[in-house]
Every structure is written in C-alpha cells, then in structure tokens.
Amino acid sequence: MRKDERDLLEVLKCELEFLERGLYHFAVKFPWRPQFFLEDSPTCPNYVAAGNCRPCSCSDCVLIALVPADFQARDRACRHIPLTSDNETLDSLYRSTDLAETEQVFRDWLRNTITKLEQERQTTVTAAPASANHISKSCEPLFQKLHPKCANPACHAVFQWRGGGRFFRFRPDATDDGKLSWSTGNAERNKARHYWLCERCSQIFTLVFDESLGVVLKVRSAEVEKEPATRRQVHD
Numbered sequence: 001m002r003k004d005e006r007d008l009l010e011v012l013k014c015e016l017e018f019l020e021r022g023l024y025h026f027a028v029k030f031p032w033r034p035q036f037f038l039e040d041s042p043t044c045p046n047y048v049a050a051g052n053c054r055p056c057s058c059s060d061c062v063l064i065a066l067v068p069a070d071f072q073a074r075d076r077a078c079r080h081i082p083l084t085s086d087n088e089t090l091d092s093l094y095r096s097t098d099l100a101e102t103e104q105v106f107r108d109w110l111r112n113t114i115t116k117l118e119q120e121r122q123t124t125v126t127a128a129p130a131s132a133n134h135i136s137k138s139c140e141p142l143f144q145k146l147h148p149k150c151a152n153p154a155c156h157a158v159f160q161w162r163g164g165g166r167f168f169r170f171r172p173d174a175t176d177d178g179k180l181s182w183s184t185g186n187a188e189r190n191k192a193r194h195y196w197l198c199e200r201c202s203q204i205f206t207l208v209f210d211e212s213l214g215v216v217l218k219v220r221s222a223e224v225e226k227e228p229a230t231r232r233q234v235h236d
Helices: 008-020 060-064 090-096 097-121 199-204 221-226
Strands: 167-172 180-186 193-197 205-210 213-218
Touching: 008 060, 008 097, 090 097, 097 199, 167 205, 180 205, 199 205
Parallel strands: none
Antiparallel strands: 167 180, 167 193, 205 213
C-alpha cells in the first residue's frame, strides 16, 4: 500500500466542490443505496476500487489526521471525524437524522475547516490570494511518476486507459520576448506534457495554465462549457 501524499487542504476543497455541485446525487458505483460522504467521492483513495478490494487502508489516508486517535484503527475511519462542537460524526448522523440534515452539517464542517486551515497557513506563508475558481496546487503530468494518477492533486484515482475521464496536452510556446508560455494544441511528443482527469473530476474541473503555478485545476463554468473542445483539451 502507498502512503497518501495529498494535501489535506486541497482534498477538503475538492470535496466541498463535489458536494456543492450535487454530484453525490448521481450514484455511479452503488445506485441502489444513498451515497456516503467522503467515501463515494474522489476524496476516498478507494472510490474506484472494485468489489471488496481496498488498495489503501484508512490509516494511510490523508484524512486520518482529522480522526480521533481512538478511532483511527477502525474501518471507514473518516465516519468518526468530529463535525460539531457536540462531537457529532457522520457515523452518528447516519444513525440519528435524515440525509438532508447530515449533508448540511457536513457542508458547514467543510467550510469551517477549510477556513481554519487557510488561516493557519496564512500565518506562515505570505502569498497573493489565488482566484476563487482555482485550486492552488499545480497539477501532476500523467507519466511523471511510476504510478500515474488523476491530475487533481486531491484525487487518488489511478490512471486506466479505458477508465474514462479527459486527456489534456500542454506545450511550451516561444513568445515575442523570448520567454516560454504554455498553451494547448498539437506539439512534438518530446515537448508536450500530458494530463488526465478521471471521470468524476472531469465533471467538476478543467485544466488551465497559470503563469505562477503552471497547469492548475479550474472549476468548470458555463463559459468553460462553451469553449471549443480543441481549445480546452486534446485527445490522443
């Protein structure tokens, strides 16, 4: 098993985006039951696992840092993360209230936790605020590592040729001042960098180039949807 090396803040931001776009209501893996928060989204390292195969243990997941020590050895440990001052958890809410109330409590917890983490980081890092529609961590090229994965830094989905999703290709272009910029389009293979968003992440995000960060995620919008496909992505 591989240790989960994702950034906790980025994971929570993507989880909030997944929740607020209503994607939990589009059951893919288990259409016969309600979806479980954190478990049935790209947040979970095992959400693409087949059957009972769980390649990543809960103790290796980045979310384990939020789980009280007494519950970290349990299966589906993320259900035991305290969400309120009364120590309500997903596990207790599933047992005592309806899905709509559980979703609201979970949403409020995500927003508060993201705000808290951002404030903590601001005390140690001075940087210009990123756009609200951008995820601040740069994306990972498809074949940069031995085990290629989704370009979303917060997603653990392992790349599969027939796994769906979207491919992107970016290449360097020389500008008038001699500097390099990045754009999508045809290019020699030795210069192009390829990226892949898994099926679920591609429903939420697209990839764009940021001058300071490189290739980053951007939340899909009506404007993005209207762009010509040749400008957004290149399929090999």
